[in-house]
Amino acid sequence: MIETPYLLFLGDAPDPLAAKVAQGIRDWRPEYAVGQFRMDGCKADLGLPDMDLAEAKAAGAKTLVVGVANRGGVISQAWKKVLVTALEEGFDLASGLHNLLRDEADLAAVAEATGRALHDVRVPEVDYPIANGVPRSGKRCLAVGTDCSVGKMYTALAMDRSMQAMGMKATFRATGQTGILITGEGVPLDAVVADFMAGAVEWLTPDNDADHWDLIEGQGSLFHVSYSGVTMALIHGGQPDALILSHEPTRAHMRGLPGYELPTLEALRDMALPLARIANPKAQVVGISVNTKALSEDQALDYLEQTEKRMGLPTVDPFRQGADRLAQALAAL
């Protein structure tokens, strides 16, 4: 578990998109984001107070989160100076970068000497069990997509926000790097060894109050041949009571797989539901989330309305409309 709150390190981000992990934390867990640390030339701005390390320390920050993609896979010397100083001043470091903090000899040495933690959230830190399939108390919801990167994490976070606002008991359960940095904990599922994937999801979503919902961050797609095994482990380890179908309507082919068409929402429903019912016979498809970013407002609303009529399920774009209707669908179960 990563200690909160955070100082968000934006480094020398060449554009706002490079800081999208920090932006996600700021958007979804503003209470964790006490400030931003920007270096000369930084082109990103989260609208948070700019702080140096001492100011952030005084404001209560515990962990410096590298919330920016680095260039060329190298942690630059310019960054290093800040990161080393942060360790020396009592911050832990957390990062979702491909190149690991722990593999940098100087950072590892200073962390060791100062007793601070280096959190590389791409690396599993737990010996997960093999899944046992035993039914668990509490309820769980999983978004499954027609493709990768269609908004499954965003959907779960938006539902969490709606449910908190409605006074429902809910917890967002992170299964990817960005989700883990947003919440401070989770399972980096794509890095877990095959035999333990479903067990890791069981571990992440334990017994809970009967009226509590775990909102499990989805990964991959049953229809994406590179990652479908990860999706399968989420469906069987997660034992979801409720499935949300997630879709992006303008994509020409499956992400990274020219020659593979996206399935219809009907095909996704018909594939995912029988698989989910192996682990949870009461599983139901309760709603649809659509990422309509590529459509105009009129097109988007028309698409959502047509889809809702066709599928007979509440259909929303959580970004344009919020996820209240999906939260209500869970409440109605």
Added chain:
Amino acid sequence: MIETPYLLFLGDAPDPLAAKVAQGIRDWRPEYAVGQFRMDGCKADLGLPDMDLAEAKAAGAKTLVVGVANRGGVISQAWKKVLVTALEEGFDLASGLHNLLRDEADLAAVAEATGRALHDVRVPEVDYPIANGVPRSGKRCLAVGTDCSVGKMYTALAMDRSMQAMGMKATFRATGQTGILITGEGVPLDAVVADFMAGAVEWLTPDNDADHWDLIEGQGSLFHVSYSGVTMALIHGGQPDALILSHEPTRAHMRGLPGYELPTLEALRDMALPLARIANPKAQVVGISVNTKALSEDQALDYLEQTEKRMGLPTVDPFRQGADRLAQALAAL
């Protein structure tokens, strides 16, 4: 790749079952098994010539294979003496044990000093790619089971034997520890990191002659919630043209999962085929293999006949009957 042929180390096996990995090598690759090494008190006997290390060396053996399960997860001192001497006399070592050869300081030191290899086949040795889903030349067959441990490996090995005898081009592709020790190469799929599972299967079954069949060793089951993600990766990474349904008809519940009933063969067919067609639209279910070990000969033949009639597919027990009819089903495709 493990160098062949092998001297099979049976150690102090307390019973024949403890040596089942060695038995598998002896049964399926007799040309790799030049002899057996038995210690005092060994209760297993493969019917191979008993050899000491010098005799095995003279007979051409390259690798000493630990073909026996050890007791209590410890590599005993009695074994160690043989293993160290084998390294010194020029053998590589190979093992599928949970506790790794490389984690034994003395073995690691001697292997280093002598330049010999320690093959722990539970550990992936390759940086597998992420699956790209590109169609491959050649044909592939995969056995999918109603449960784990219903005879999928045995089915693929028996089909390989039948196809070789019929003059067909075929290669058994190992995805588990026993299969890898039998053939000397393969992918330990249950130990591969989630994101690379399907890519590892693609790597294992590359482009081949148009009339060549890869017989991919199955793992887990789509209906086994602990391991279904691994099965999914085999279906999508393997791009099978042909599926064999595998079943054991007397099991009371899914292996290790009380409370989970086995699916019917119809349910397995209806789940596996649409998933397989995502990666290979021409995929077909071509036959059924049943492990009838728990049935009498009469019961078995009756069950096979009834199942064949019901499902409309050639149905055999490869152990009782051989796999010729399954091989013919592939030839007819």
